Amino acid sequence: SLVGSEMCIRDSIDTILGLHKNLRSDLELRIHNLTSDTTKIADVFLNYIEFLKAYTQYVNNYDDAIQVITKHGKKSPLNKFLTQQSDKHNQMGLTYLLIVPVQRFPRYQMLFKDLVKN
Numbered sequence: 001s002l003v004g005s006e007m008c009i010r011d012s013i014d015t016i017l018g019l020h021k022n023l024r025s026d027l028e029l030r031i032h033n034l035t036s037d038t039t040k041i042a043d044v045f046l047n048y049i050e051f052l053k054a055y056t057q058y059v060n061n062y063d064d065a066i067q068v069i070t071k072h073g074k075k076s077p078l079n080k081f082l083t084q085q086s087d088k089h090n091q092m093g094l095t096y097l098l099i100v101p102v103q104r105f106p107r108y109q110m111l112f113k114d115l116v117k118n
Contacts, residue, residue, distance in 0.1 A: 009065040009098070012058035016101055019051045042112070058101055065098060 026044050069079070086093045 009058060009061050012054050012061070013101070015051070015054040016058060019048060019054065023048050041115075045108075055101065055105060062098065062102060066095060069095060 027041060030041055030044055082094050
C-alpha cells in the first residue's frame with residue numbers, strides 16, 4: 001500500500017541518516033589518524049555493510065513515495081507547505097531530495113574505483 005511505502009521510506013531515511021552520520025564520523029577519525037602505515041579506509045565501509053541494506057528497502061519503496069507526493073497534487077496543502085519550505089530555505093524540493101539516497105551508491109562505486117586506481 002502507498003501508506004505502508006510512505007512509512008518504509010520515512011523509516012529508511014532515519015536509518016540511512018544515522019548510518020551516514022556514523023560513517024562520516026568514522027571516516028573523519030580515520031583520515032585524521034592516517035599515517036604511511038594506515039592508508040586504508042575500505043574497512044570503515046565494511047563495518048557498515050549490514051546497515052547499507054537499508055538502501056534496498058528505500059529504493060524498493062521510492063516509486064511509491066513519489067506516487068504519494070504526486071497523488072496530493074500541486075495545489076494540496078502538503079505540496080504548498082513543502083514548496084514554501086524549500087523556497088524559504090533556498091533548498092531543493094522533496095522529490096529532488098528523495099532521489100539523493102538512490103544516487104549515493106553509484107557515487108560510492110566511482111569513489112572505490114578511483115581509490116583503487118590511485
